[in-house]
Amino acid sequence: MNLLYKIFLNPFLQMAAAPDLLAQTLWEGLVAGVLYALIALGFVLIFKASGVFNFAQGIMVVFGALTLVGLYDILTRAGLSFPQAAAFLALALTLGVMFLLAFGVERLVLRPLVNQPDIILFMATFGLTYFLIGLGELVFGGNPKVMISQQLYLPRGSIDMKWFGGLVSFQKIDIAAAIIASVMVVVLSVFFSKTRIGRALRAVADSHKAALAVGISLEQIWVIVWFTSGLVALVTGIMWGARSEVSFALEVIALRALPVLILGGFTSIPGAIVGGLIIGIGEKLGEFYWGPLIGSGIESWLAYFIALVFLLFRPQGLFGEKIIERV
């Protein structure tokens, strides 16, 4: 009885007792959720358009951020004196690098494997992950780096509100991240549904052969998609790096986008957002209010358990299509 009380009643009482803490936790969860959603968004873009489950999405986030910081270092050391100029030049160059990466992946990985089963393509992105980790560590070194937030005009500091009899503080960078993420989601949704290229992307996601039959160039589409995904990854990397630091540990955290995908489905953009928010908020609430019962650090696996429980009831996720098997 005491145990039931502890699990099902006490945490809610705690929440009610200190609403400012609850608001703070919810906000933290929301921000984390938004960032997970952005990573999931990158997955969804690639999966929607090429049917490939891009295991390397997480490392692309890290790689993008590392490239940005690394190029900035090179530029300032080469004598470019205005930090903002160096920052934006580095940003432009990083975009170029992400484009080259997309181009390289399409040419060297996707094209040779074009008709292979999904599991083979997944394993190819697994190889890509190894490659990018090695390359990133080789070129930029394994030490954590500081994101060039100031130079990119990213806001610092926080807004503190006296709410619920206590203090709830909103980091400005977090607010910026939430806004930027929302804008990206809206832009991408519109892009997919309204533009010619967006339609072509959806066609390719449905059937490669049919898309080819109507004259859509698969190669172009794939480069566009992987580049867009790389762009999303870069933005995510910048935001995440600005909040903490740029390191390879992020790659493992990025794996938590997978439970987001389970909840939201592999092909739904709004699903990625909803899933991200559920996982982000669920994780933070779980860690803060139920964590002390079990032990600290349950964040590392809570997201997966939430997704697992979900899968048992709805194997195709919240937004996914029901799989009807035909024989």
Added chain:
Amino acid sequence: MRAPSSAEAKVGEPLLSVEDVSLTFGGVRALTGVSFDIRKGEIRAIIGPNGAGKTSMLNVINGFYRPQAGRITFKGEERRSMRPFAAARGGIARTFQNLALFRGMTTLDNIMAGRALKMHRNFFWQLIRYGPALQEEVEHRHRVEEIIDFLEIAALRRIPVGRLAYGLQKRVELGRALAMEPDLLLLDEPMAGMNLEEKEDMSRFILDVNNQYGTTIALIEHDMGVVMDLSDRVVVLDYGRKIADGTPDEIKKNRIVIDAYLGVAH
């Protein structure tokens, strides 16, 4: 081509009967109120235009789809549907319209896989193989070799099935179904994509299975010549409903059936 035994002499009690079976997916009514029976020892053809629900009917019998309404009675036991495992254990085997071979395995292994239900040597003997487990493998290998001889695919034993020609793959699939020593064999378009010679071979095999082993066969087929020659009785489906049921001669002359095939509204 056929032994001149009359249909009546072969007909026994109904082995399987479906009553009033209805099946819907989403908005599609695949089957509506279908009833017929399959008698022991006969070759029953299920025919009808494309999309009539023939494969869905087999899937219901197999336990793969669960109908929303109706009953299936198999070997005297009546139920709404059977789990696929129970259907297999009860003696129902089948081949598939689009081939469902285990592509990563050789012909021999595919057919040996059909013996899965009959191999019992427990796990611990499997761990060491030499001894009872190997003995059992060899025993079943004898049976499988009989089937391989019967189907004349001995040269293909060690070839991974993915590399075989389509017609031969269909034969291997038949072999795998036969390895189960079924009481009821469901064949879904066994002649699809075959040339005349292959069809004659396959027809011969089907007849031999029926004559030699007494296996009851339910057969979906589009080639009318094959249907007329092979089957004892025919049931005709159209848009998920049964529109005719009788001997091949009766069906050939049935106005409704002819209209259905010609696409005449009825």
Added chain:
Amino acid sequence: MLYREAGQFKTSYASDQAVFPILQDRIGIVVILLAAFVAVPLLGDAFLLQAVMIPFLIYALATIGLNLLTGYTGLLSLGTGAFMGVGAYACYKLATTFPEVHVLIWILASGFVAAAIGVFFGLPSLRIKGFYLAIATLAAQFFLQWCFVRIPWLVNYNISNAIEVPTRTLAGIPVTGPTASPQTRYLITLTIVVIMTWIASNLVHGRIGRMWMAVRDMDIAAELMGIRLLPTKLLAFAISSFYCGVAGAMMVFLWYGGSEADTFNINQSFFVLSMVIIGGLGSLLGSYLGAALIFILPILLRLVPPQLGIPIHPATAEHVSFIVVGILIIFFLIAEPHGLARLWQIGKQKLRVWPYPY
């Protein structure tokens, strides 16, 4: 001319179904075993044994374990590291709680503990398939890793969270712990790995192997043939986890001599998975080849360039080996998705007809 089957007639099904039907293969296996059991310990130095052979064998065993699950049964698992860890910690607890019982028994018993945990985390496979199941195995990986850190009982309340292997003996000779010699540990490892490989081979060549492959290739058809999916999948999880658990226990007891909280993390899972992919899914030989390539590559990169006069930092060697592994994985998937094992088979085919081209 050498590698010919001509003249070798099989007169019984039993001999036709033998694992090594060709005489030259059988001789080859005997030669390899002799080399492994006799030549290597006599001629190899401590470095070869300690840093190359022992870990190679352990990784080969873990790769076989993952291959049984992913290659033969088609269930992708990203939790290999955690299952190895379960074996390691189980062995540690059993060995320290019951020091009178022989440590080898505990190494094998820890496999059963890992198998039980594997079955538990395999239960979702009833409802979940493919990538989704891989994510369920990630749940296992992160949860178990958390347990290794957060349950002090597992490390016997050691503050630093590390475990150190106690000295245990076999017939008076130390086999684990700081006093055990590389030769002893190598021979024990080799024996265990050889026996377990033999057992794995028996399983995959018999009805259980066929059941697994049937489930992998077309589970609907398998079910309609009477193969029960859940027991088959759970058996795969159980046996795979058993092998990984034993490999983990051996890793701690016979190689490292200890372990830290971070040893059995997700990178370990990735490591073994890359061995499976490159070696060849669904091949026991491939497991050995993949483990050899992936494990020995970084060592070569560290040792060879200095011999050629090119200085190389150990960290750089590791980074470069990551890059090479990534490229190799992609290359193999493009050129030969069945991995090194298939290349080996093709090589043998060519050898059969040599000196003729076909």
